[in-house]
Amino acid sequence: MAETESRQPIMRVKNLVKEFPVKIGAFGEKSAIVHAIDGVSFDIYRGETLGLVGESGCGKSTTGFTLLQLYRPTSGTVEYDGVDLSKLKEKELRSVRKNVQIVFQDPYSTLNPRMTIGEALAEPMRVHKICSEKEIQPKVAQLIRDVGLSPNVANRYPHEFSGGQRQRICIARALASDPEFIVCDEPISALDVSIQAQIINLLMDIQEKYNLTYLFIAHDLAVVRHISDRVAVMYLGKLMEIADKKEIFDNPLHPYTTALLSAVPEADPDIERSRKRIILKGDVSNAIDPPSGCRFHTRCRFAAEECKKRVPELVDKGKGHMVACIRLDAIQSEQAGTTE
Numbered sequence: 204m205a206e207t208e209s210r211q212p213i214m215r216v217k218n219l220v221k222e223f224p225v226k227i228g229a230f231g232e233k234s235a236i237v238h239a240i241d242g243v244s245f246d247i248y249r250g251e252t253l254g255l256v257g258e259s260g261c262g263k264s265t266t267g268f269t270l271l272q273l274y275r276p277t278s279g280t281v282e283y284d285g286v287d288l289s290k291l292k293e294k295e296l297r298s299v300r301k302n303v304q305i306v307f308q309d310p311y312s313t314l315n316p317r318m319t320i321g322e323a324l325a326e327p328m329r330v331h332k333i334c335s336e337k338e339i340q341p342k343v344a345q346l347i348r349d350v351g352l353s354p355n356v357a358n359r360y361p362h363e364f365s366g367g368q369r370q371r372i373c374i375a376r377a378l379a380s381d382p383e384f385i386v387c388d389e390p391i392s393a394l395d396v397s398i399q400a401q402i403i404n405l406l407m408d409i410q411e412k413y414n415l416t417y418l419f420i421a422h423d424l425a426v427v428r429h430i431s432d433r434v435a436v437m438y439l440g441k442l443m444e445i446a447d448k449k450e451i452f453d454n455p456l457h458p459y460t461t462a463l464l465s466a467v468p469e470a471d472p473d474i475e476r477s478r479k480r481i482i483l484k485g486d487v488s489n490a491i492d493p494p495s496g497c498r499f500h501t502r503c504r505f506a507a508e509e510c511k512k513r514v515p516e517l518v519d520k521g522k523g524h525m526v527a528c529i530r531l532d533a534i535q536s537e538q539a540g541t542t543e
């Protein structure tokens with residue numbers, strides 16, 4: 204990936220908010236708001252893979268869905284190639300949908316059981332008028348080959364395939380409209396461990412071949428480390444840290460990131476033995492009634508009184524390493540003091 208190419212944002216997300224009105228109580232008698240994403244801003248650069256990590260319920264999938272306007276944002280903007288998608292009407296979004304696609308976690312429920320693989324791949328080509336009718340069959344065969352299957356699978360139905368093969372077909376379907384940006388929403392979590400690596404390698408191969416940009420959502424940090432150029436860490440609807448992969452794995456700054464990374468196993472047994480795991484207390488708080496101030500303060504071992512009151516902004520600590528923690532300097536000097 205050329206440096207100049209990598210610095211052009213394909214997506215610019217600014218102050219993105221997504222709230223879901225829900226009914227709560229034993230009989231659904233009360234109304235409440237789920238604050239799934241609360242003021243998230245970040246860029247995704249052309250040709251890169253941005254990994255999005257965080258515990259379950261932190262808002263990762265909602266972020267991916269809202270970027271693609273599958274969920275309409277409550278407020279904030281999502282600029283794709285300079286156009287604010289949140290302002291477009293559904294009809295106007297149709298032409299954008301060709302360029303932005305998603306690969307879901309569950310390959311079992313995303314394919315229409317009544318369509319052959321060939322039909323499933325031809326459909327987006329017809330809808331988005333990617334090529335002439337005559338060109339569709341060769342293009343379908345090429346896509347099937349590109350995802351590592353044999354072209355003779357075109358006449359078969361989804362139920363005839365294993366989970367890994369179905370995910371290959373879902374990837375081919377996402378590619379069928381010739382997109383440039385794909386949200387990969389936990390694309391390997393539903394698959395057998397033995398085939399997860401194959402799907403990751405496939406995603407990396409086709410990224411190069413098709414010039415794709417990815418938002419790669421996952422909770423498995425080892426996988427994120429393998430595939431991402433940059434990594435964003437999310438907690439309860441907020442971004443806590445975002446940086447280049449190497450920077451975030453070698454020098455995590457936010458206490459939440461440090462705790463998450465401490466759970467990633469190291470290949471070197473000597474490093475693994477000497478590592479200190481940080482166990483996070485409790486679970487992620489409820490997104491209906493998130494904690495005041497820093498949302499992570501209820502589980503942070505460095506939290507002080509001020510963390511309950513002030514909402515931390517993402518601050519650039521150099522080289523695009525952004526962190527949202529008002530006690531960062533104090534934590535660093537506390538830690539330097541304990542290691543001296």
Ligand SMILES: Nc1ncnc2c1ncn2[C@@H]1O[C@H](COP(=O)(O)OP(=O)(O)OP(=O)(O)O)[C@@H](O)[C@H]1O
Nearest residue numbers: 223225237239258259260261262263264265266490
């Ligand atoms: N359609 C919806 N209606 C109401 N609440 C929702 C909806 N979708 C998501 N949520 C809530 O929004 C919050 C964020 O959910 P989201 O699925 O985005 O998190 P996640 O980080 O992707 O989690 P996971 O890894 O479990 O998929 C959660 O509290 C979830 O319950």
